[in-house]
Amino acid sequence: MWNSLRGWVRGLSRGTGRDAGMTTSEYAMGTIAACAFAAVLYKVVTSGAVSAALQSVIGKALDAQF
Numbered sequence: 001m002w003n004s005l006r007g008w009v010r011g012l013s014r015g016t017g018r019d020a021g022m023t024t025s026e027y028a029m030g031t032i033a034a035c036a037f038a039a040v041l042y043k044v045v046t047s048g049a050v051s052a053a054l055q056s057v058i059g060k061a062l063d064a065q066f
Helices: 002-016 024-045 048-062
Strands: none
Touching: 024 048
């Protein structure tokens, strides 16, 4: 019984080592997704409302009295 269980576990572990990394197409898709997210984040941060809020927070921080 233990020998058949060991053989089954070895068979499972052999299949997991072959797919260790990402392929070139997966890297390309990941890079495109990261660039798209960065573009959306840039648009949000540079919008009028967010820009005004950030300037307000920075202005309050610089005007703080110690």
